[in-house]
Amino acid sequence: MNTKKTMLLVLVLIVLFALAPIISLLTAIGIANIGGCQLDEGNVHACVLLGMDFGTLLYAMGVMGWMALMTVPLAGMALGVWAVAALVLYIRARRAV
Numbered sequence: 001m002n003t004k005k006t007m008l009l010v011l012v013l014i015v016l017f018a019l020a021p022i023i024s025l026l027t028a029i030g031i032a033n034i035g036g037c038q039l040d041e042g043n044v045h046a047c048v049l050l051g052m053d054f055g056t057l058l059y060a061m062g063v064m065g066w067m068a069l070m071t072v073p074l075a076g077m078a079l080g081v082w083a084v085a086a087l088v089l090y091i092r093a094r095r096a097v
Helices: 003-035 055-096
Strands: none
Touching: 003 055
């Protein structure tokens, strides 16, 4: 794998790391709205869809939104490290030419 593909892959992973809790929260909200269920971080509420209770799963997915308080700043720091590495690689490539 060449350097450009590796850098792009790392960038995508950093963005996914930052957005994963938000995606989980939005998915839980969407499923709860489709099923007409109540979703909040205070309690687990029954949410019967397709004959199964998804309340606990939706609660866990909803509470994962709070993880964004940790993942977004960490991804920001990782993005800073990524930017420095990309700049170093760019300067090295320009000098090699």
